[in-house]
Amino acid sequence: MIARWLAAALFFVLLVAAWYLAVKAHIWSPILLPSPISVADYVKSAVEDGTLWEATQVTVRRLLIGYGLGILVGLPLGLLTASSRWCQDTIGVLALGLQTLPSVCWVPLALLWFGQTEAALLFVVVMGTLWSLIIATDHGVRTIPPIYTRAARSMGSTGLHTWTHVVLPAALPFLLSGMKQGWAFAWRSLMAAEIYVTILTGFGLGHLLHYGRELNAMDQVIGVMFIIVVIGLAVDKTLFAPIEQFLHRRWGTARQ
């Protein structure tokens, strides 16, 4: 375990060292490639004056609301498309089509509908999450071996009980990977939306990134990108990884 940590640490140290050397070699202008030290300086000052923390709060709040809405609507719709042929032919086809639409394509529509408001941002996040979540849920439910529901039925389970005690838990590994994918889509949609939609109700990480470009402040651009990556990683490791590990242990699908 320690060896793995060390190996990972070494890898990233080398990566930063290579970056540092590339800057020192003056191949590219420091405006295009700032040194890791100036990026760290930016992150440090942004942490100290509170901009980073504030922007992170604004962004994460939007993300949680949008993602939450996406799950709240997407999960039941996925269950519907999996259980009714009519819903599959209508909502299912719609989801399949809209899922292929990159979420940034919703931005112009959201701007015209909602103006430069929170609602526009949330709308883009929900649209980015919802469709893939419907499809993942639908797929998860369809992949359940029919023997489980037969066995449950033979023991007297019906209707809602079968859904809550058999179908949902049986589909859980698929639901989780769907939710993980939904999270990634939500994150991407929000960043796209924040970069394009300037609003006064909250200054998110995407805005910081956008203004970094406007000001030609490459240290800010890279610093904020770094923070975005760190948040994504942290959520994966703290939110999804423990559930995944539990599922792997329970179902015996862990890779040794």
Add this chain to the structure above:
Amino acid sequence: MAVAEVNPAKTVPSKLVLEHVSKWFQTSTLTVHALDDVTLRIAEGEFVCLVGPSGCGKSTLLNIIAGLERPDRGLVQADGKTIVGPGPHRLVMFQEASLFPWLTVLGNVLFGLKLINGVSAAERRERAEYFLELVGLKKFMHSNVHELSGGMKQRVALARALAPNPSVLLMDEPFGALDALTREQLYGDIQRIWSQHRKTIVFVTHNVREAVCLGDRVILFSPNPGRIREEFAIPLPRPRDINSVDLARYSTEITRVLKGYVQTEVAG
């Protein structure tokens, strides 16, 4: 020694009654006549084995008794009442691994118990542990399903089916996927449990020897369409050893008859 043909036990009231049961399945290309005019009476506490080649409708018949499928024609009754759906009095033990991987061993056994009204949590737990003890797996009750061997899984499935105390136990080739040694152990277990708890058992298999080892009666099915061809009483003393010579004599005879039907089918 000749194999006697018998009438179903008429002295005991019938637990299960099937009269003129027919069933068709519609696939995209053809209609399969799964069961044709099947009439069968099974007495309370009887151990009946349904034997036949695959596709002879014996599993369909089991599903109809379980209430998982409805017959297209005919009458199916349990305790004098028409079967309209699954119920806790008739539980099924399936061939494939049907244990729920999201539950522990104990959770699986509790699943059916929780579906019965009026059983307290303490009582459920006690019953689940009792039946896990009965199949010799109590110390694995907190294990995950994937940690068990194939034989252990089927033992848990047996405990799960027994725990709600059904009067009829329906077994659909439950040992089909197990190795011979594990199967022999389970023949012993199932006979012991049957003699202790006197369930009515309907056991589907394509293994004649297995049927002779377990059944009071062996019912022979032939395919296309699924029909009952013959019945054999197996009056051997219990517990029976699958390797005994007496048992072999019965199974040789039944296998010979069975082959006759299969060959007729091929020739016809």
